[in-house]
Amino acid sequence: MLPIPAAVVELKDGGLVFETVNRPFRLAGLGTVADQSPLVTLLGTRIAAFIQSDDTEVEIDWEVGDAVDCRYFRVRMARRASQKASGRCLVTLIDQTAELRTQRSLRREMLTDSLTGLANRAGFGEQLESEIERSGIDRYAVLVINLNRFSRVNSCMGGLAGDELLISVARRVKGALRAHDVLARTGGDEFAIQLALDDGPTEALHVAKRIQNALTTPFRLSDFEIRVDCSIGIAVGDASVADGEDLIRHAQFAMKRAKKTGRTEVYQTHAFDLARVQFSIETELRRAIDNGGLTLNFQPICDLATGRITSFEALARWTTEQGAVISPCDFIPVAEESGLIVPLGRWAMHEAARTIAEWDGLAGGDCGVNVAVNLSAIQLQRDQIAPMVEAALAANGVEGRRIVLELTESALVTDPDHIARTMHALKALGTTLAMDDFGTGYSNLAYLQKLPIDVLKIDRSFVSGMLADRDKIAIVRAVLSLAQALGMRTTAEGIETNELAQTLAALGCTYGQGFLYAQPLPSAAAYALLPVASNSATTASAI
DSSP states (O other): OOSSOEEEEEEETTEEEEEEEOHHHHHTTOOSSGGGOHHHHHHHHHHHHHHHSSOSEEEEEEEESOSTTOEEEEEEEEOOGGGGGGTEEEEEEEEOHHHHHHHHHHHHHHTBOTTTSSBOHHHHHHHHHHHHHHHOGGGEEEEEEEETTHHHHHHHHOHHHHHHHHHHHHHHHHHTSOTTOEEEEOSSSEEEEEEEOSSOTHHHHHHHHHHHHHTSSOEEETTEEEOOOEEEEEEEOOTTOOSHHHHHHHHHHHHHHHHHHSSOEEOOHHHHHHHHHHHHHHHHHHHHHHHTOEEEEEEEEEETTTOOEEEEEEEEEEEOTTSOEEOHHHHHHHHHHHTTHHHHHHHHHHHHHHHHHHHHHHHTSOOSOEEEEEEOHHHHHHSOHHHHHHHHHHHHTOOGGGEEEEEEHHHHHHOHHHHHHHHHHHHHTTOEEEEEEETSSOOOHHHHHHSOOOEEEEOHHHHTTGGGOHHHHHHHHHHHHHHHHTTOEEEEEOOOSHHHHHHHHHHTOOEEESTTTOOOBOHHHHHHTSHHHHHHHHHHHHO
């Protein structure tokens, strides 16, 4: 009366026979005669071993049939303990075919990109791991392809056109691969390829070249011809790579480098180690900004004619909680790339304004110097600079004329109109505007004439060693003449000798900055250089 296929099997004269079978057993096509039943043909040895053993119950999975029409059963062999010597057992079967097919179908969908029909990120990783376990990681390489400027297609022509382009790209890339290479779509506009290296690592470069050649022909979408450029990163498996996920991650890292360099990049350990160091710096820098772990040092800027200190440049300094000193050359680029330059710049502006207010308080009035603060090009793009500066001035009770804001030439070329509006708003606050590192960028002289710039800072690369280099002297003289014609003052950076300072003064340079006067100093040491500090000390001693 069992609703599932069942049979009582007996071991007799060295062979198996059916003592009885039920109707579901017969309907399942498992036969009525043991010698002709696939159950006995395929599982006879297992059933006989069970009958001869001391076990009372055993369950196994059984797969019968070909790949097209395969059926899956859960087979259970059981008997009572008192029947061990009887030479028979009850065999029941639960048909799991529908359940397993549904599971496999769902899993296939989970591991497949619905748009292109290729493996997705999870499916690609699983397949790569399987191949590595079978053949070893040193036989494989992973290529990661990213379509440059793909977002423009989506934004200009719509999502359907973008999907059509992805399908076309997938077909064309697959046509450039060998039969045993595996292509997957691992992201919105990212593809990955598993390569078997039959002829060594250079084979991956040849495949990358074929892919780039395949994509050179424009794609036809509606009435438009779309040219697709791509960035390709390659990671080659070796003993240092732990698993397939590491190989994929290395290829993605190389692809990001390729987007910057414009050429196919092969993963290199030292570059990855550098990226990890930068990521560690980013994490610690974010914490330092939040917890007040940064300080400002101040380097004097002097009038070359009189030698009097007229202002200080505020420079960020960072010592970690572990006591390690991190150079600005290391943490400023990380801040710009990660977006931390915005909170860092806001902190520097407020700290500079607070320092001026503190010095004025110590001097009993205007201490006689201004403070220059650097503005990053990325900070100018992402932050509302004028309101931020106004808020810092108001919070500390400082006038705008006491602040010099230094911008680099690279800031002008990103968005000249936006930068011009920002600079005029800053001038309205009374601040002084200086162009830093002049001569090293790509500034348009027409913009230089229109923008409200007060000071040009001549980069140290032109100033240092200029006494022995006629070309440098010619460049410095040209910059000074340009500044004079435009009504701007000038500051020379990198002055280290009196002779150099005297020469620049003779050429008409207004201000000088460098180790000749002082290195960047903490706030108290910088204030001590001012005449008002000496006067305050004298007055205090007299009292």
